Amino acid sequence: MTHTYSIQGMTCGGCKASVEKHLSTLDDITSVDVNLELGKVEIGMKNHIPTNVLKNALPKKFTLSEATVKAESGNIFKVSEEEQLTKLQQLKPLFLIFGFIALMTIAINYNSWNSADAMLDFMGLFYFVFSLFKFFDLKGFSQSFAMYDPLAKVLPAYGKIYPFIELTLGICLLARVQISVVLIVTILILGVTTIGVLRSLLSKQTIQCACLGTVLKLPMTQATFIENAIMIIMATVLLVKNFVL
Template sequence: MKHVYNVSGMTCNNCKASVEESLSNLEQVKEVSVNLKAKTATIKMTSHVEVKTLQDALSDKFKISEQEETNVFNSDTNESDVEKKSELKQLFPLFLIFGYLIIASILLNYKPWDVSGFMLDFMGLFYIVFSFFKLLDLKGFPESFRMYDPLAKVLPIYGWVYPFIELTLGLMFLMRFQIDIALIVTLIVLGITTVGVTKALFSKTTIQCACLGTALKLPMTKATFIENSVMIIMAILMLSNTLAS
């Protein structure tokens, strides 16, 4: 007997492993296969198990719900459909947010046009918005973040503090407070993360993006690489202008 269930709350390979292990511990369960991208769990059972029993076996972070009974062929088809989904479409939420930030920054600085003001406002709004998404799931974010950030791997508490670092940097840029310090911290913080992201890209590791917390499902490495690159370039330009003047 095989059933497929929807499982929400999974953000990384650790979550996948946790769900598989928890469900496998049930007496009636013979085998569990979790598809992280499709957010499904295919369970082979010796006898039917109630959804409530499955839910009780999982952490409160995960929510499981029943789908129609399926077979191996249906499961393979679902995985194939997910794989075919274009990365550009997956990254659409990120590009949409970037578009809003760019428009807002332009409107704040177009009369008269101020390039420096535009970049400062963009960076400030960027940090505020992205910290907001991370704070929506402060428990889930650190777990995803440490999958690729070198410092978060060594110091897990860094993942909990990181959203507040972003929030502080955002306020500093918007309030024009200690901009040089904010720019240097930006280069250090994003530089560390980018090292981890680059390693993940070369190793072709698939991890859900933590840049927008766990609220939106994005391909982690490429989405994070895009946002980090934009911010690092802006920080370098701003620091160069400061040193030149």
């Protein structure tokens, strides 16, 4: 029988080789076929192996969940409970972080509300928080980022310095330094990333979103596109309203 699983955390050929190596050591496994782009692995087995056994055989950076179980007879068995998690449940950390950033923005501007200042503060806090998670694993982030960002694919060094760029932009926004330049840079870098995200969504690739680094394993979904779009829209509105007209 052949079992098909989803795997998150793979970012390169080395990850693919690692998954194949560790799974192949288990008894009753006859074949291991990893698809890096789709984040899938097909495992041929003599006898059924519980999903938790497969998980324990892999390094902790990889998250394995059962997608479909297909026997040679063609029968399809039910997916695991973990795989049945809704997108909302999977993206709970992202929504919580967005919510906390929004609450901090409201608290900072509560006594003297100004929409332009509030948007600048929101964007600054966004860059601060999101860059923080990337700094926990700079190497892992750059590898994950290169899976979908067009510029990071061509220039690996870009992925390595990207968290520093985000941190710098956050500081400038909160300190109100070179705002027009920061807004233009925001539109450019997030515009490039959004193109990569859109391509990944359209191709239905199962890859890990690098927006919060590798600490929180988030799947690439429409929420990633919306997150970038919000920042681009804010930057465009501020640029047109305050620094062009």
